[in-house]
Amino acid sequence: MPGALDGIKVLEVTQIIAGPMCGVMLSDLGADVIKIESAAGDGMRLLGQISPGESKGFHVFNRGKRGMVLNLQDPDGQAIVQRLISEMDVFLINARPGVPERLGIDYESLRAHKSDLIYLENTAYGPTGPSAHRAGADIIAQAYSGLMAGDEKVDEHGGPDLITATTPADFVAAFTSTIAVCAALFHRERTGEGQKIDTSLLAGAMVLQNAFASRMPVSDAVLLDPILSGLAAVRERGGSYAELLGARGGLRALVGGAFFLYYGGYQTSDGALMLGCVTPPNRQQVRNALGLEPGDDPTDDGDFNPLADGSEEIVARIRATISERFASDTTENWIAKLDAAGAPASQVNIPEEMIDDPQVQALGIMVDLEHRLTGPETMVGPPFNMSLTPPVAEGASPPLDGDTDDVLIEYGYTEEEVAALRSSGAVGLPSED
Amino acid sequence: MPGPLDGIKVLELTQIIAGPYCGIALADLGAEVVKLESPQGDASRKIGQFAPGESKAYHGLNRGKRGLVIDLGKPQGRAVAHRLIPQFDVFVTNVRPGVAERIGMDYDTLRQFRPDLIYFDVTGFGQRGPSAHRAGSDAMVQAYSGLVAGDLKIAPNGAPEQITATAPSDYIAALGGAMGVCAALYHREKTGEGQRISTSLLGAGLALQTPWAGDVPVSDSILIEPLRQMMSEMREAGASYAEMIEARRSRPNQGKAFRLYYSGYPVQDGAIILGALTPQNRDQIREALEITDDPIDSPDFNAIGPNADRVADRVEEQIRSKLAGGTLAEWMARLDAAGAPASPVNWLEDMADDPQVAALNLMPSIEHPLTGSERHVGPLIEMSKTETGTTRSAPPLDADTDDILQEHGFPEEQIAQLRASGAIGVSAGG
Numbered sequence: 001m002p003g004a005l006d007g008i009k010v011l012e013v014t015q016i017i018a019g020p021m022c023g024v025m026l027s028d029l030g031a032d033v034i035k036i037e038s039a040a041g042d043g044m045r046l047l048g049q050i051s052p053g054e055s056k057g058f059h060v061f062n063r064g065k066r067g068m069v070l071n072l073q074d075p076d077g078q079a080i081v082q083r084l085i086s087e088m089d090v091f092l093i094n095a096r097p098g099v100p101e102r103l104g105i106d107y108e109s110l111r112a113h114k115s116d117l118i119y120l121e122n123t124a125y126g127p128t129g130p131s132a133h134r135a136g137a138d139i140i141a142q143a144y145s146g147l148m149a150g151d152e153k154v155d156e157h158g159g160p161d162l163i164t165a166t167t168p169a170d171f172v173a174a175f176t177s178t179i180a181v182c183a184a185l186f187h188r189e190r191t192g193e194g195q196k197i198d199t200s201l202l203a204g205a206m207v208l209q210n211a212f213a214s215r216m217p218v219s220d221a222v223l224l225d226p227i228l229s230g231l232a233a234v235r236e237r238g239g240s241y242a243e244l245l246g247a248r249g250g251l252r253a254l255v256g257g258a259f260f261l262y263y264g265g266y267q268t269s270d271g272a273l274m275l276g277c278v279t280p281p282n283r284q285q286v287r288n289a290l291g292l293e294p295g296d297d298p299t300d301d302g303d304f305n306p307l308a309d310g311s312e313e314i315v316a317r318i319r320a321t322i323s324e325r326f327a328s329d330t331t332e333n334w335i336a337k338l339d340a341a342g343a344p345a346s347q348v349n350i351p352e353e354m355i356d357d358p359q360v361q362a363l364g365i366m367v368d369l370e371h372r373l374t375g376p377e378t379m380v381g382p383p384f385n386m387s388l389t390p391p392v393a394e395g396a397s398p399p400l401d402g403d404t405d406d407v408l409i410e411y412g413y414t415e416e417e418v419a420a421l422r423s424s425g426a427v428g429l430p431s432e433d
Numbered sequence: 434m435p436g437p438l439d440g441i442k443v444l445e446l447t448q449i450i451a452g453p454y455c456g457i458a459l460a461d462l463g464a465e466v467v468k469l470e471s472p473q474g475d476a477s478r479k480i481g482q483f484a485p486g487e488s489k490a491y492h493g494l495n496r497g498k499r500g501l502v503i504d505l506g507k508p509q510g511r512a513v514a515h516r517l518i519p520q521f522d523v524f525v526t527n528v529r530p531g532v533a534e535r536i537g538m539d540y541d542t543l544r545q546f547r548p549d550l551i552y553f554d555v556t557g558f559g560q561r562g563p564s565a566h567r568a569g570s571d572a573m574v575q576a577y578s579g580l581v582a583g584d585l586k587i588a589p590n591g592a593p594e595q596i597t598a599t600a601p602s603d604y605i606a607a608l609g610g611a612m613g614v615c616a617a618l619y620h621r622e623k624t625g626e627g628q629r630i631s632t633s634l635l636g637a638g639l640a641l642q643t644p645w646a647g648d649v650p651v652s653d654s655i656l657i658e659p660l661r662q663m664m665s666e667m668r669e670a671g672a673s674y675a676e677m678i679e680a681r682r683s684r685p686n687q688g689k690a691f692r693l694y695y696s697g698y699p700v701q702d703g704a705i706i707l708g709a710l711t712p713q714n715r716d717q718i719r720e721a722l723e724i725t726d727d728p729i730d731s732p733d734f735n736a737i738g739p740n741a742d743r744v745a746d747r748v749e750e751q752i753r754s755k756l757a758g759g760t761l762a763e764w765m766a767r768l769d770a771a772g773a774p775a776s777p778v779n780w781l782e783d784m785a786d787d788p789q790v791a792a793l794n795l796m797p798s799i800e801h802p803l804t805g806s807e808r809h810v811g812p813l814i815e816m817s818k819t820e821t822g823t824t825r826s827a828p829p830l831d832a833d834t835d836d837i838l839q840e841h842g843f844p845e846e847q848i849a850q851l852r853a854s855g856a857i858g859v860s861a862g863g
Contacts, residue, residue: 004616016710021643029616043711047691050652057644107817124774127815129792135717135774137708139695144789146781148697148706151597157753160697160704160778164584164596166641171601175608176458176813182615183462187437187819189622195818203813206784206795208599210454210493213796215785215808219483228782241704241778248780259480263572265581265593272593272674274581276573278449279476323590344557344568348593348674350664351579352657354639355648359577362562365636366646379647383636384609387540388628389620 003030004389008185010034011084012065012092013072013105015042017138017167018122018201019094020061021174026090026181027064028382028391034407035065036081038072039429041400051374059397060379063369067398068407069428076426078104084411086113089188090181094122097133107196116194118184120177126200136201138167145169145205150212152245160241172204257315258299258306262286265348266326273331276344285343289334290325371396401429436463437819441618443467444517445498445525446505446538448475450571450600451555451634452527453494454607459523459614460497460823461812467521467837468498469514471505472859474830484804492827493809496799500828501837502858505536509856514538517841518546523614527555530566540629549627551617553610559633569634571600578602578638583645585682591675605637655737660684690729690736690745694718697778698756705756705764708774717773721764722755724748794822801826831859 008031012023020035020042027033035042044058071077082104085091091110093100100106100121107119121127124136131144142148143160147168153161180197188194206213215224230247239247262277277283280300287297297318298304305311326334331347338345349357355366355378367381382391404427408418421427441464445456453468453475460466468475477494478486504510515537518524524543526533533539533554540552554560557569558577572595575581580601586594613630621627639646648657660681667677694709709715712730719727727748728734735741756764761777768775779787785796785808797811812821834857838848852858 004620025612029612046712047710048652050649050655056647056649056652059649060643060647125789126793129789131789132792134769135708135714135772136776137695137710137714137774139706140708140774140776143697143706143708143776143778146779146784147597147599149778150599150781155697157699158704159699160706164580164601166580166583166596166601168597168599168601168641171605171641172608172813175605175612179458179462179608179612179615180814180816182612182619183437184816184819186615186619186622189619193818195816197814197816199814200793202789203793203795206790206810207454207813208601208604209781209784210599210604210810212599212781213784213810214489214493215796216483216489216492216801216804217806218804219481219489222483223481224782231780231782238702240702241699244703244780248782263570264595265576265588267590267592267674270671270673271668271677272591274573274576274593274595276568276570276576278480278570280479282568282570323592339567342568344570344573346573346577348576348581349579350661350677351583351642351645352661353664354579354642354646359558359562359564359635360639362565363559363633363636365639366648371649374649374651377647377649377651379649380639380643383605383640384613384630384632386613386617386628386630388626389617 001388001390003028003391004386005029005031005182005185006389008032008090009088010090010092011036011081011088014092014094016044016094017061017170018173018177019092020044021171022092022120022122022177022181023065024061024063025174025178025382027394029182030389030392031090033065034403035062035067035398036070036072037067037400039069045400053400054374059371059377062397063379064394065398066403066407067400068404069401071426072103072105074424074426076421076424080408080421080427081105082110082113085110085117087411088114088117089185090118090120092120092177096135097123097127111194114194116188116192118181118188118194118197120181120197120199122173122177122199122201124201126202127198138170138201141169141201141205145202145209146213147205147209149245149248150209152248154242154245158240158242168208169201169205172207173199173201176204257312258304261299261315261319261322266323268326268331268334269329271331272348273326273334274346274348276346282344285341286338286345289337289341289343290322292321296321367393369393369396372402373399404428434818434820436461436821437816438462438464438615438618439819441465441523442521443523443525444469444521447525447527449477449527450494450603451606452525453477454604455525455553455555455610455614456498457494457496458608458611461821462615463820464523466498467501467833468495468828469501469503470830472502472855478830486830487803492801492804492807495827496809497823497825498828499825499833499837500830501834502831504856505538507854507856509851509854511537513838513851513857515546518543518550520841521547521550522618523551523553525553525610525614529568530556530560544627547627549621549625551614551621551627551630553614553630555606555610555632555634557634559635560631571603571634574602574634574638578635579642579646580638582678582681583642585678587675587678591673593674601641602634602637605640606632606634609637609640690734690741690748693729693745693749693752698753700756700764701758701760703761704778705761706776706778708776714774717771718768718775721767721771721773722752724751724755797822799824799826802832803829834858
């Protein structure tokens with residue numbers, strides 16, 4: 001069965017995660033994706049190298065693509081992109097702002113060669129505004145967008161801590177880019193028009209904070225405005241990051257304390273588990289499994305007010321009771337009881353072991369691939385399924401310069417032309433000598 | 434300018450985040466989205482309520498939609514939904530596995546009414562496998578997928594902590610669904626065929642761990658296999674969660690040296706984040722900080738050698754003491770001038786007024802019929818030919834039920850009769 005984007009051709013000049021992951025997903029959907037790298041290669045090739053220029057990070061974010069090396073500083077290299085683009089449908093780039101123009105691969109330059117091109121540009125701060133020109137990375141977007149302070153994590157030196165070991169802004173930007181490309185293909189199919197799409201890591205990070213970032217005067221008067229004035233007061237007297245967090249944290253903990261009783265982690269007699277209740281029925285299922293009596297926990301009663309005097313103590317008392325119950329039995333037994341009650345709960349798994357998890361295997365989330373240099377590998381495949389046009393992981397990542405000659409010949413270059421471009425340094429890696 | 438999905442009609446039966454945010458992503462692309470709720474409403478209406486059935490979470494996750502209340506527990510209610518389906522292109526749901534079949538809203542039932550329907554469902558654990566039937570929400574799938582343990586987060590009492598205050602698996606699943614819907618619309622436009630798209634929070638959690646969840650034997654024999662072995666032995670020996678996390682934390686880590694320039698540090702009046710991923714970026718930071726004797730990027734530095742940690746600790750101390758000696762404004766000016774990636778640690782509560790956010794129009798104003806003017810996070814993307822974003826707020830419960838049914842051919846008398854029977858709408862006094 002062909003993929004939904006069968007026949008669509010994508011050219012990408014991308015690096016690290018946000019751009020490359022978009023290419024992976026378009027490839028999973030059936031598009032033919034060609035990655036252009038400089039002779040130095042995507043910076044990701046060097047992060048945790050397993051052999052020269054090959055890293056696990058590069059392999060997972062570039063599976064399913066063919067790879068070519070072009071020197072885009074060289075007018076001959078730029079001319080190749082302009083010649084290839086007329087046969088492409090989509091172009092992806094996540095270079096720093098201004099770089100596409102300098103290399104002659106900006107939207108205006110490329111659409112001159114392919115008028116209905118779909119051109120996607122992802123940057124840290126977006127195309128306009130006072131920070132548009134600045135350098136960025138996922139961690140920068142975490143900090144700039146408020147995600148990091150919102151998580152209230154402080155390291156042992158009093159500095160801010162990353163919100164998570166993964167890169168959420170990068171992934172959201174990659175997924176959004178892919179959605180936009182698909183929507184633009186749909187639009188092109190109906191109207192014949194191509195277009196330019198812009199997204200940013202900043203936008204990705206803002207989406208992840210959705211409801212918290214909103215301003216709603218009716219709600220904010222009670223909950224948000226006191227936080228804002230508290231922050232202003234600490235900032236006014238030059239307080240530290242930890243003091244600023246303290247000013248923000250108190251009220252939020254009070255309001256959210258009851259919710260997090262049933263949406264968070266507990267220790268068991270032999271490990272730990274996580275509860276994930278978001279509705280009153282879910283919380284009642286957990287209370288049933290724990291054997292809590294009606295009256296033990298008033299937090300879901302209509303008249304419970306988290307801001308009232310004494311509420312904090314009530315929540316603390318319930319937390320102590322829940323902690324004590326969970327500590328009295330094994331994870332396996334608790335999960336069985338919680339599952340039987342229909343409550344959302346999970347053991348805390350180790351990422352490196354997920355590959356052997358029976359549920360992951362049942363869903364076919366991990367895919368087996370063969371890399372040309374480093375052999376067999378198994379990695380996360382498409383995270384969704386389609387009944388008619390299933391997404392398929394097309395293959396492993398390309399070695400640097402792996403497909404340059406094949407691609408050029410496929411797009412009409414003669415062997416002599418390819419050899420000449422290679423010896424001039426416009427394509428391929430510099431020779432060893 | 435119409436959106437790229439102009440004219441596409443979406444019906445969603447969703448709650449909390451993963452389903453509703455998929456609806457927003459489609460609404461932002463120009464689709465007309467109708468949210469179908471039970472008479473009780475989406476549970477997120479009650480999370481942080483500030484007026485009856487109205488919460489900030491619900492408003493943020495359901496802007497741009499019209500609201501329809503049908504009681505799908507009643508046969509008459511199901512008949513109404515089935516009569517609407519032929520006029521919709523897309524159906525989105527995140528009900529628990531088995532529920533869609535029970536209330537007659539599963540793919541095989543709905544495609545009888547609309548053969549080229551595009552049907553998207555997201556569940557905690559997917560449609561098959563030993564956990565398919567289990568309840569699922571973001572926090573527990575964070576734990577199940579390895580995100581929690583991978584983050585090494587632990588509470589003072591030894592319990593695991595969520596990796597972040599937001600819900601990453603929910604958002605990724607929502608975006609994956611919107612991607613699948615757009616790809617399926619493209620396919621339908623070319624071939625006339627509809628289809629079903631399924632995803633899971635588990636798949637989304639793993640996608641977020643793409644670089645680590647994989648198995649690349651050439652790489653893993655050095656770094657991952659010893660770790661797997663250690664975790665398995667500790668588990669056999671009955672180690673606690675805290676002990677296992679501590680063992681993970683203290684293992685040799687080839688990334689330590691590189692993370693010095695990808696980390697947060699206190700400054701005189703707050704904190705700063707460095708975000709360098711390439712040797713060039715690290716050089717820019719060294720230039721701004723005047724650090725001259727850091728060997729980490731020299732070709733003969735061995736990141737997993739015996740001295741690597743000691744070198745990293747020495748360089749870290751240098752960076753730390755330099756940054757602590759200046760103010761945020763001073764350091765940002767120097768780092769920006771050097772072209773280095775760095776940022777202040779902003780407060781989410783301030784972001785609605787941030788000049789960069791304003792320049793990108795990331796938080797547009799929307800008028801809610803009950804609660805007035807609000808500002809919410811808008812679309813993530815701008816498109817040059819097709820509009821993105823919406824001007825419609827989240828619907829009050831039952832706000833558009835009558836209008837929608839009338840538009841879809843129900844006469845007024847029948848609507849009144851359905852309302853009286855409780856098949857649609859919120860019952861009076863209920």
